[in-house]
Amino acid sequence: GQQLNQSPQSMFIQEGEDVSMNCTSSSIFNTWLWYKQDPGEGPVLLIALYKAGELTSNGRLTAQFGITRKDSFLNISASIPSDVGIYFCAGLNSGYALNFGKGTSLLVTP
Amino acid sequence: GAVVSQHPSWVICKSGTSVKIECRSLDFQATTMFWYRQFPKQSLMLMATSNEGSKATYEQGVEKDKFLINHASLTLSTLTVTSAHPEDSSFYICSARHRSNEKLFFGSGTQLSVL
Numbered sequence: 001g002q003q004l005n006q007s008p009q010s011m012f013i014q015e016g017e018d019v020s021m022n023c024t025s026s027s028i029f030n031t032w033l034w035y036k037q038d039p040g041e042g043p044v045l046l047i048a049l050y051k052a053g054e055l056t057s058n059g060r061l062t063a064q065f066g067i068t069r070k071d072s073f074l075n076i077s078a079s080i081p082s083d084v085g086i087y088f089c090a091g092l093n094s095g096y097a098l099n100f101g102k103g104t105s106l107l108v109t110p
Numbered sequence: 111g112a113v114v115s116q117h118p119s120w121v122i123c124k125s126g127t128s129v130k131i132e133c134r135s136l137d138f139q140a141t142t143m144f145w146y147r148q149f150p151k152q153s154l155m156l157m158a159t160s161n162e163g164s165k166a167t168y169e170q171g172v173e174k175d176k177f178l179i180n181h182a183s184l185t186l187s188t189l190t191v192t193s194a195h196p197e198d199s200s201f202y203i204c205s206a207r208h209r210s211n212e213k214l215f216f217g218s219g220t221q222l223s224v225l
Contacts (some may be wrong), residue, residue, distance in 0.1 A: 003153065012153065042116070042203045042216040043154070088153065093170075095146045096207070099154045 006089050008102030014109050015080055021104040022073040031092040031100075032072040033063030036085045037103075043088060047048050047074070079108050112138045114206050116217030123225055131189045131220045133204030138215075139184035140206035145177075147200040148219075157202075160187050184209065194224045208218055 006023045013019060028039050031050055035043035049072060051066035056063055063076045072089055079105070089101040113136040113137050133143055142161050146154040158179050162164040166179035176198075178190040186208075191198055204217040 040119075040201075040219065040221060042114075042219045044216070045214075048213075092214075094212070097156045097159055098154075100155075102153045105151075 002099040003091055004042075004091055004099055006104055008104060009102065010105040010107070012016075012107045012109070013079060017079055018047075019076040019079055019106060021071060021087060021089075023091075023101045024071040025091055025099070026070065027091070028054030028069040030069070031094075032063070033090040033092060033098065034063050034072070034074045035088045035090060037088060038085050043084060076106075079093055079106075081108050081110055084108050112136075112206075112208055112213070113216045114204065114215045114217040115218055117181045118220060119218060120221040120223070122223045122225065125134055125195055126193055128190055128192045129194055129200055129222060131191075131204075131222075132219050133187045133189070133206065135185045135206045135208075135215070138206075139209040140187075141184070141209045142207040142208075143181060143187040144205040145179060145187075145189050146203045146205065146215075148203060150201075152218065154203060157189075191222065194222070196224045 004023050004025045033048050034046045037043040047063040052069045054065040060077045069092040086103045086105050088103050115134045117132045124221050145157045148154045157172045158166045158168045160181040162177045162181050162184050168174045181187040203219040
């Protein structure tokens with residue numbers, strides 16, 4: 001599978017700040033997904049995007065499916081310490097496995 | 111919600127032994143299960159795709175004789191790491207595709223350490 005380009009690789013921010021991360025691909029995907037992974041755990045789905053241009057929120061999280069279908073971004077507003085973790089984007093085409101980004105490691109200081 | 115149970119959560123074994131990891135979809139049937147491997151501070155890399163009742167499809171570079179996958183039912187897939195070596199130490203994660211809605215659900219992972 002193809003690995004996606006995810007940036008930034010890591011972020012170190014203060015509690016209350018907003019965070020933005022993005023993912024790009026050379027291929028088109030029908031679905032973009034954002035996951036969070038805590039140490040020693042499997043990834044947990046945060047947001048799923050199914051249509052180009054779609055903007056979806058889940059609490060303080062907002063994600064968008066790029067118009068070209070080759071990119072997506074995730075924003076976290078007013079970060080809190082429990083937002084710490086690794087965030088992965090993933091692209092999916094029907095019938096195939098997920099293609100993951102390399103992850104963005106987020107550290108939030110109180 | 112749909113739950114995927116992965117067992118064991120961690121295992122330590124001696125070099126040369128075999129280890130079996132189970133992945134169960136507890137409250138749904140899974141047409142397809144995926145096995146991933148994740149090395150420290152890296153992303154999840156797909157190892158193989160298995161469909162119930164048929165042979166698994168392995169990604170390039172993954173030895174099918176070393177990583178045996180059995181998908182005998184719509185709720186259970188197993189990954190056996192045969193003759194494990196220290197370089198096989200990794201975090202292994204399964205994912206199951208829901209038969210009805212085709213959504214993907216992840217297990218909680220298995221940390222394998224080979225001494």
